[in-house]
Amino acid sequence: MTRGAAGQGIRFVKPSVLPGFGLALGFTLTYMGLIVLLPLAALVLKTASLGWGEIWAIITEARVLAALRLSFGTAFIAAALNAVFGLLVAWVLVRYRFPGRRLFDAVVDLPFALPTAVAGIALTALYAPNGWIGKLLEPLGLKVAYTPLGIVIALTFIGLPFVVRTVQPVLEDLDRETEEASATLGARRHQTLARVVLPTLLPALLTGFALAFARAVGEYGSVIFIAGNIPYVSEIAPLLIAIKLEEFDYAGATAIATAMLALSFTILLVLNLIQAYGRRRYGHD
């Protein structure tokens, strides 16, 4: 992700096989500026119309904190679930040949393609106490729809492709010979897995985790139908932003948004650093 310049130190003009680097860089900067930085700057600017004290008062309000905790907590759990099961899915898709494999491979991307509101409505219909799955869980005393558990499920759903799609290519490149070598050197299966396979996959897995997490934190459409939206219990931070907007409180809404942005950015940065460390440590690119 942050490769390239990092290894060589900062050098802007580097002999390249591609001509027109200056033009390409200019385009990149302009494009990123227009598409990413400008909207974010507008967000921060709008927030800046409040003083620091006011911003702090808004984001440390008990209800906002509860919503932030819920959003980040459920996003973390969902991303962790995806890391485990997404890895499994990728493993099966890469290492085994079975009828319908291509179909399943395509199905992985569906959560990307589906409008999130549709996903939310479908999941709610399934997990509501009278839905197909909810009906089975209800007698066990397990409530999914309209609880934080429902939020986790919605976020797991929308985050799945990130882990599978980042891990898959690395798994494909992974030399079977190294695994065989470790086996001939006397390693057991789980040792091979823990010492050889996982470390190589770790950077990709972390990237997938980070992407799934980042996507889940800001998710609104799929969650809003299944969450229940009860303040302090199942109210996600993006809903609170929508509520602030309903109150015509633009600055308050952007204050929460900026807090989410800052938190997400910090977490992604930390994950990036861990990843960079992992790459250096295990020397796999």
Place this chain on the structure above:
Amino acid sequence: MAQSVSRRLLTRVAFLALPLVLAATLAQAANITLLNVSYDPTRELYKAYNSAFAKHWAEKTGDKVRVRVSHGGSGKQARTVIDGLDADVVTLALAADIDAIAKATQKLPADWQSKFPHNSAPYTSTIVFLVRKGNPKNIKDWDDLVKDGVAVITPNPKTSGGARWNYLAAWGYARDKYGSDEKARAFVQSLFRHVPVLDTGARGSTTTFAQRGIGDVLLAWENEAFLAINELGPEAFEIIVPSVSILAEPPVAVVPGNTDAKGTTAVATAYLDYLYSVEGQKIAAENYYRPVKTEGIDPALMKRFPEVKLFTIDDKFGGWAKAQEEHFSNGGIFDQIFKPGN
């Protein structure tokens, strides 16, 4: 189930897109186009009313007029107008939302509500209960909503105009019955303790109650309750009318800040005026809104509206501005009743 949901969604999407496509293709033939920014449960009403008005206007002036309607949550709709949507008229769920537009943009005069008769509310509605057939929890009045084991479905007053009427109706009832604001507050608080899901809008709550089977009673606009029964079958649900409820007055207004520039002020005003005509009132009644003038309307049609004691927001709460500030603003009573430990 999933399939029927997706099929229903598809038809709904098609249904929503159709008027847009029609409006786009026919726009060229029309001389005048008006944009009516409205809220969610008026879809059926304005669909019928717009063609009636177009006919009336063509007969009267020879001009063709086409009215496009945008629907959504009332607060969200107000915000799109504030953000620059070129509405000729707004027909929203609450006076507070139109007040917000007037305040934020100066596109409406502050006294907009005095421009049309009856507080600029050409039709009214009220809040009733929708229960499952046979009324298994025996719900008759507001007090029954806070009994043990009763789950109540209402949208979130912070995101839904209709839900604010629900909340204020309960409050008004409790204050009269128990005599003080503190007791009313305690009542509303325990009512919301019985709410397992707060959807963001009225239609969402109807879905939660009717399709997902959650809750024992849905607090709904009277017209929404009727539509739900029409849509989902009288064999599944019935309407319970409480002893007292609130007179919900969804107001209408011309937005001169937009119409003056477009030259549509006269026709926009006529469009809203016609709502008060016998024809307009009849269409409102047919779509389950209570007409403000009943002369000339078939009494058989009026039979669908049961007699109920109604109080107004002006009587009980001193108007929308005050109610909004006290109950629904940030940190207001509604926010407080959800605080843990309260």
